[in-house]
Amino acid sequence: xxxxxxxxxxIVKEIPKSADIFRSNRIDFCCGxxxxxxxxxxxxxxxxxxxxxxxxxxxxxxxxxxxxxxYLDNASLINYIQNKYHVPLREExxxxxxxxxxxxxxxxxxxxxxxEIKEVFTALKNELLDHTQxxxxxxxxxxxxxxxSSTDELRAQLQPHIDxxxxxxxxxxxxxxxxxxxxxDFTPPLEACGTYRLVFARLEQLEKDTFNHVHLENNVLxxxx
Numbered sequence: 001x002x003x004x005x006x007x008x009x010x011i012v013k014e015i016p017k018s019a020d021i022f023r024s025n026r027i028d029f030c031c032g033x034x035x036x037x038x039x040x041x042x043x044x045x046x047x048x049x050x051x052x053x054x055x056x057x058x059x060x061x062x063x064x065x066x067x068x069x070x071y072l073d074n075a076s077l078i079n080y081i082q083n084k085y086h087v088p089l090r091e092e093x094x095x096x097x098x099x100x101x102x103x104x105x106x107x108x109x110x111x112x113x114x115x116e117i118k119e120v121f122t123a124l125k126n127e128l129l130d131h132t133q134x135x136x137x138x139x140x141x142x143x144x145x146x147x148x149s150s151t152d153e154l155r156a157q158l159q160p161h162i163d164x165x166x167x168x169x170x171x172x173x174x175x176x177x178x179x180x181x182x183x184x185d186f187t188p189p190l191e192a193c194g195t196y197r198l199v200f201a202r203l204e205q206l207e208k209d210t211f212n213h214v215h216l217e218n219n220v221l222x223x224x225x
Contacts, residue, residue: 002055004048008040009033009219011055013070018055019212025051030214031170070220074147077221078140085213086132092206093125099199107196111189113182120182121203124175128210131168135217139165143221155225162222169214176207 025045
């Protein structure tokens with residue numbers, strides 16, 4: 001049974017689908033997830049009892065849904081993160097960039113916020129691509145090495161990397177929050193063309209995937225160290 005005293009991040013670890021409830025109620029479950037549910041409630045969310053009823057209602061369908069990643073060993077969890085998030089992220093950034101650029105160029109005069117959206121998206125894209133490459137090339141191999149040989153020396157090498165990655169996660173969270181504000185919760189204007197609507201829909205999906213991605217790293221993988 002999920003209670004109001006449980007940390008938001010721990011609730012998502014226990015019931016992954018609760019992430020959708022938190023997202024729709026503007027509750028941060030990744031970088032800001034280390035607080036009790038009762039403290040995470042705000043005027044943008046449903047009341048506490050309503051959230052508890054919704055989350056505990058998920059428990060009935062939670063059994064037998066397949067892989068529970070919190071129980072994977074470190075190497076398997078890293079492999080899952082890379083295939084579930086890193087590889088698709090690179091592909092999506094490559095595909096989405098031309099659409100963001102086109103919409104800003106065509107509609108930026110009438111909707112100047114699109115120019116700022118392009119600027120924020122470009123910075124976020126560069127940050128995330130550099131970030132995931134650093135994880136793949138440097139941090140994840142060090143995690144596996146430390147898992148196989150848990151020496152103080154390796155831990156001393158690993159900890160600054162984790163601290164830096166968590167800071168970068170926070171920065172990505174701020175950028176996504178800015179994108180949500182600029183897009184009015186990813187709601188295009190009534191007269192928006194198909195490409196305009198496509199960009200907003202895919203930015204919203206990017207937010208969802210990034211929050212889930214960061215949660216797995218911050219609150220599952222990194223928390224082990």
